[in-house]
Amino acid sequence: MLHEFPACLPWLRDLLRSGLQLLAxxxxxxxxxxxxxxxxxxxxxxxxxxxxxxxxxxxGAATGTDTVRxxxxxxxxxxxxETEAFVTSVxxxxxxxxxxxxxxxxxxGLTREFQWVNRRLAALRPPYLTVIGNHDLVxxxxxxxxxxxxxxxxxxxxxxxxxxxxxxxxxxxxxGGRVPDLPWLRRQLADTAGARRTVVVSHVPPTDxxxxxxxxxxxxxxLRADPRLVFHLSGHVHRFTAGQPFHDGVSYLTTYSLKKRxxxxxxxxxxxxxxxxxxxxxLDK
Amino acid sequence: MxxxxxxxxxxxxxxxxxxxxxxxxxxxxxKAPFFLTLHLAGGTGLVALGGGVRVAHERLxxxxxxxxxxxxxxxxxxxxxxxxxxxxxxxxxxFGDSRWHAAPLTLGARLTYTTGQQFxxxxxxxxxxxxxxxxxxxxxxxxxxxxxxxxxxxxxxxRTALYSELSTNDLHLVSALTNRSLRLPExxxxxxxAKVR
Numbered sequence: 114m115l116h117e118f119p120a121c122l123p124w125l126r127d128l129l130r131s132g133l134q135l136l137a138x139x140x141x142x143x144x145x146x147x148x149x150x151x152x153x154x155x156x157x158x159x160x161x162x163x164x165x166x167x168x169x170x171x172x173g174a175a176t177g178t179d180t181v182r183x184x185x186x187x188x189x190x191x192x193x194x195e196t197e198a199f200v201t202s203v204x205x206x207x208x209x210x211x212x213x214x215x216x217x218x219x220x221x222g223l224t225r226e227f228q229w230v231n232r233r234l235a236a237l238r239p240p241y242l243t244v245i246g247n248h249d250l251v252x253x254x255x256x257x258x259x260x261x262x263x264x265x266x267x268x269x270x271x272x273x274x275x276x277x278x279x280x281x282x283x284x285x286x287x288x289g290g291r292v293p294d295l296p297w298l299r300r301q302l303a304d305t306a307g308a309r310r311t312v313v314v315s316h317v318p319p320t321d322x323x324x325x326x327x328x329x330x331x332x333x334x335x336l337r338a339d340p341r342l343v344f345h346l347s348g349h350v351h352r353f354t355a356g357q358p359f360h361d362g363v364s365y366l367t368t369y370s371l372k373k374r375x376x377x378x379x380x381x382x383x384x385x386x387x388x389x390x391x392x393x394x395x396l397d398k
Numbered sequence: 399m400x401x402x403x404x405x406x407x408x409x410x411x412x413x414x415x416x417x418x419x420x421x422x423x424x425x426x427x428x429k430a431p432f433f434l435t436l437h438l439a440g441g442t443g444l445v446a447l448g449g450g451v452r453v454a455h456e457r458l459x460x461x462x463x464x465x466x467x468x469x470x471x472x473x474x475x476x477x478x479x480x481x482x483x484x485x486x487x488x489x490x491x492x493f494g495d496s497r498w499h500a501a502p503l504t505l506g507a508r509l510t511y512t513t514g515q516q517f518x519x520x521x522x523x524x525x526x527x528x529x530x531x532x533x534x535x536x537x538x539x540x541x542x543x544x545x546x547x548x549x550x551x552x553x554x555x556x557r558t559a560l561y562s563e564l565s566t567n568d569l570h571l572v573s574a575l576t577n578r579s580l581r582l583p584e585x586x587x588x589x590x591x592a593k594v595r
Contacts, residue, residue, distance in 0.1 A: 147588035150444045152539060152567055153512060155473025193577040221534060221569045229573070229584060252517050252536035256473030287526050 152223045153253035155260040164231055165263035168240035172211050175272035180382040183210050184239070185368050187348030188217035189230050190248055192371035195395070196233045199371055202394035206378070209239045210271060215348030215368060216246025216282075216316030222254025227261045242269070246316040246348065247282040247323060266294060268301050274343070274381055275308035277301045281315035281332075281347075283325030295331050302339045310385060311341045318347035318367055320358050337361045343385045353377070353391070433595040435461055440565055440589015441541065442510055443467045443479045450483075452595075459485040459593075467512075475514065483508035485543070499549045499559075506543030506563065513537075539567040547593075562590035 150156070175181065184203055189196050203212060214234070219226035227249075234241050245265050249258050258265065265280040279293050286292040293315065302311065317323045319332050336342055337359075344364040351370035358365055366389070369375045378390040431452040438445055443465020450461025465479035485506040492499045517537035518524035545563025566574075570585040 147564070147583065147586055148439050149441055149587045150439055150471050151467045151477070151479060151512065152441055152570070152587075153477075153517075153536075154467060154471045156471040191573055191576060193573070194579045197579050220573070222536065223569060225570060225584070226573065229580065233579075251532060252512075253472065253474065253514070255516070260473055284526055 149224070152225065153257070154224050155253060155256035157224065157228060157257075157260055161228060161231060162260055163263055164235075164261055165242060165267065168211070168242055169269055171240040172242075172269070172271060175210070179273055180380060181210055181272040181274050182208055182378065182380045184212040184376055185215070185346060185366075185379050186212070186371065186376040187215045187368045188246060188248075188351060188370035188372075189214060189219075189234075190217040190246075190370060190372075191220035191226070193229055193233065195371040195374060196230065198374065198395035199376065200233060200236050202392065203376070204236075204238045206392075209378070211239045212237055212241040213276075213314060213346070214241060214243045215314060215346060216244045217248045217348060217370075218243060218246065218258075219249050219251075219254065222249055222251035222257065224257050227257055231261060242276075242278070244278040244314050244316055245280050245282065247285050250282055250285040266297055270308050272381075273308055274310040274312055275301070275304075275341075276312050276314060278314045281317045281319070281324055283317070283328065284323040286325070288325045288327065290325065290327050292325060293328060293332060295328060295335060298332070299335050302335055302342075305341070309341060310343050310381060311339055312343050312346065312381065314346045316347060317349045318345070318365055320365065321347075321349060323349070333359050333361065333363070336363050341385070343381055343387055346379075355389070430595075431456075433459070433461075433593045435463060435591060435593050437463055437465070437589060437591035439587070440563065441539070441567065441587045442481045442508075442589065443477075444471060446479065446481060446591075448481070456490065457487055459487070461485075465510075472514075474516070478513045480511045480513075481508055482510075483543075485545070497551050497553070499551070499557075501547045501549075501559075501561075504543070504545040504547060504561070504563065506545065506565075508541045508543065508565075510539045510541065510567075511537055512539075534569060539569065541565045541567045542571075545590075549593075557595040559593045559595075560590070561593065562588065564588055 218230045243262055245258050268275055268277045279298060281293040283292045313336060319329045336345060344366055347367045350367045353369055354367045357363060368377050374395050375391055375393050380388045434449040436447055442463055444467055446463040446465030448461055448463035450459050452459055461483050463481040467477040467479060469476045483506060485504050487501045487504050490501045519535055519537050521527045521532040522529045543563045543565045545561055547559050547561035549557060549559030551557040564586045566585045574580040574585045
């Protein structure tokens with residue numbers, strides 16, 4: 114029908130045509146996002162896969178500095194409004210190397226939840242890294258996390274610091290003595306090449322009843338034996354705690370959930386020096 | 399684990415037995431009310447096959463579907479998804495004497511049960527948690543549906559209808575109701591298929 118428009122109005126014709134193209138494209142794109150075979154499917158579009166590797170590539174290597182400064186926050190778990198406010202706040206910060214989310218990205222372990230969280234956290238200016246939480250393991254969550262993020266246990270080095278991130282959600286494994294993977298943890302702690310400091314990050318802290326009780330002593334002993342360890346970071350409890358609960362010189366910190374509208378900025382330098390800042394945001398809402 | 403499996407099989411049995419109930423209720427149907435369904439996407443597997451019956455003066459369509467989610471999509475093993483679904487057709491205009499018929503708006507509800515050891519019927523039944531640790535069932539989802547359909551019946555032939563529907567499930571709905579920033583399209587899923595009668 115478009116060719117019937119008066120010749121004096123070609124701009125109107127063009128406008129209509131591009132409008133129609135936009136509408137058709139939007140519908141097509143929209144319907145692609147609408148197509149889901151199961152709320153538990155691990156399949157996500159290519160651009161939403163492998164976020165851990167993607168963010169590590171964005172992080173790159175620190176140049177000419179011994180200091181690492183990162184945001185540390187806990188459970189995003191169905192707090193999407195708060196997650197958006199969090200992203201706005203973090204993007205106003207200067208000198209942040211990366212953001213660390215200490216697990217429970219999702220509430221129900223559903224595919225869409227991982228996508229909702231990733232699409233919001235992808236708006237962060239610094240890259241963000243995650244560790245798996247117990248809620249992320251519900252249903253088919255393990256496979257979904259592996260697709261969207263990557264391995265459950267992994268390490269990366271930045272500014273002379275080795276970050277070791279691992280699954281400590283022992284209850285989800287029925288306390289089978291396999292989670293956390295202590296042999297893997299010991300191997301990472303023993304590999305001292307290229308890093309003068311260590312930071313261990315997990316979702317469930319070893320002081321919690323959801324940590325496999327049979328593995329607490331082995332876990333804490335492995336950490337105690339590492340002279341380079343700065344501290345151990347966790348989420349799960351949705352609040353800030355800091356202390357040395359095993360009275361062995363090892364500091365264990367936990368952080369807020371997104372619901373609390375607070376996060377930490379941790380700065381690590383020198384021989385196990387660190388500073389903790391707390392940021393509150395959007396509390397007026 | 400044994401008790402979970404028993405529960406699983408009880409549920410499967412219930413789902414499979416369900417279509418027999420409404421059929422018996424309609425003692426003298428005016429016309430064979432049974433239909434077969436081929437369903438694609440929409441949260442019940444890549445593809446689902448099943449059938450049902452038209453009851454309540456051709457207004458309700460209870461049906462049972464068995465869906466399959468292949469390994470490539472599940473990321474683990476292939477999963478079977480059992481669906482118990484009812485569609486309500488409030489308005490089914492016919493176009494004069496033509497062989498075309500339509501249901502511009504259909505409303506529906508469904509329950510799905512996903513098989514697989516990683517899913518629990520209730521958190522307590524898995525044996526890993528205290529009661530109330532996780533309040534929902536990871537195996538069972540309840541859903542709401544809004545759809546449309548168009549059908550054609552050649553003289554003396556089978557009546558075939560194509561339909562599409564948008565759905566959401568209980569947990570997606572809970573997420574949207576507790577967050578202003580989750581938009582409606584983010585919780586909707588598109589599915590569709592064909593029904594032959």
